[in-house]
Amino acid sequence: MKAGLQEINETVGVWGSLLCTNQGEIIENLSPPTLTKPTLENIARHVVELLSGTAERLADLEEAVFHYQDRKVLVIDLQQVVLIVICTPSVDIPLLRMSVNVVVSRWKSDPAVQKDFKKNFVERI
Amino acid sequence: MAEVLRGNLAQLSLLDILRMLSSGSRTGRLDVRQGAKTGEVYLQRGIIVHAVTGAQMGEKGVYALMGWLEGEFSFTPDVEAPERSIETTTEQLMLEASRQAEQWEDIKDVISSTEAVFNINPSGSTSTVSLKPIEWQVLAQINGEKSVVEIAEILSLNEFEVARIVFSLTTAGLLHEVTGAKRTFKEIVDEGFFEQLAENFTEVMGPIGPVIIEDEIRLMGEARDAFPQSKAAELVERVSLEIADSSKRMDFQKKMVQVLKGS
Numbered sequence: 001m002k003a004g005l006q007e008i009n010e011t012v013g014v015w016g017s018l019l020c021t022n023q024g025e026i027i028e029n030l031s032p033p034t035l036t037k038p039t040l041e042n043i044a045r046h047v048v049e050l051l052s053g054t055a056e057r058l059a060d061l062e063e064a065v066f067h068y069q070d071r072k073v074l075v076i077d078l079q080q081v082v083l084i085v086i087c088t089p090s091v092d093i094p095l096l097r098m099s100v101n102v103v104v105s106r107w108k109s110d111p112a113v114q115k116d117f118k119k120n121f122v123e124r125i
Numbered sequence: 126m127a128e129v130l131r132g133n134l135a136q137l138s139l140l141d142i143l144r145m146l147s148s149g150s151r152t153g154r155l156d157v158r159q160g161a162k163t164g165e166v167y168l169q170r171g172i173i174v175h176a177v178t179g180a181q182m183g184e185k186g187v188y189a190l191m192g193w194l195e196g197e198f199s200f201t202p203d204v205e206a207p208e209r210s211i212e213t214t215t216e217q218l219m220l221e222a223s224r225q226a227e228q229w230e231d232i233k234d235v236i237s238s239t240e241a242v243f244n245i246n247p248s249g250s251t252s253t254v255s256l257k258p259i260e261w262q263v264l265a266q267i268n269g270e271k272s273v274v275e276i277a278e279i280l281s282l283n284e285f286e287v288a289r290i291v292f293s294l295t296t297a298g299l300l301h302e303v304t305g306a307k308r309t310f311k312e313i314v315d316e317g318f319f320e321q322l323a324e325n326f327t328e329v330m331g332p333i334g335p336v337i338i339e340d341e342i343r344l345m346g347e348a349r350d351a352f353p354q355s356k357a358a359e360l361v362e363r364v365s366l367e368i369a370d371s372s373k374r375m376d377f378q379k380k381m382v383q384v385l386k387g388s
Contacts, residue, residue: 010386011386067179067278067281089275089278089279090275090278092355092358092359093160094160094358094359094361094362095358095382095385095386097362098358098361098362098365098378098381098382098385099382099386101375101378102375102378102379102382105375
């Protein structure tokens, strides 16, 4: 999983990426020290709350980009876990989305990763 | 449900499109897209009843979209608005939009494009200048690197609003346009990129591949010989959506991500 996050982080404009559970608990994190653990936990919690809030209205929501003043956050709902990518506002979103697609499709066909995802699955809050 | 109208905002402004739809008493949804940003305007028998883009809704949504000077649009008829967020008459909305369009004509004399980059004048203004909080926020973002459109994105303002502020700060002598910065920002992709794109896409789609690529370039309001590097990934993503088989689409994206990251 770490190699996948590393690959995502190599996209220009990406600060860091992480995987968290459906309740916002961080499973794997590859972010610079400037993004402290409490900051990342806050982001993760905020994201899963947003996903829970929109899930009913947007049943097929798999991806969302949240725009903040000083960052963009790309969220991919992998069902069992959530992928969060934290970027600069000027990140090339189409390039990032395709880079993430490549990694996610590899994860989907990797039994070891799927086992890890399954192990970390919890119901959404 | 047929799509009857589709085009680029660089050729036809949102104001002109809405005027056309309104005078034709049309009902439906106008979708607007600029890169990753999207917006929707709903009309009911020619009356604008609802608009939304990002967190902005209603009148604010309409004015925010009016500030988009580039991007694509498409109108889908007979789509009902999910809600009504606009009570102002369409006539009043158009009047305000026309006022903005007129102001934009003056602004264009100072700001050549929303991709223009500005820097602070070392000599400053010769007279006392007082700034509103929003003008301070824009001024704080000016660094000789960020374009008008990037500042708008960072501050969650529309391009028109930021351009208007940059215009007033420049005419007050506080800012100047950085020549050359825009050229750097609008770096052009080389022919090698298009060759690789065509080769990989044709492998999946067959001989229709290059035709689809040319269509997408045109829909993006760009030309192949002056295609900006900043839009290369968007083009790849758009053409990849034409690949119905998800595994083939993924292989294509994988190859093209390598090309894009290597360029």
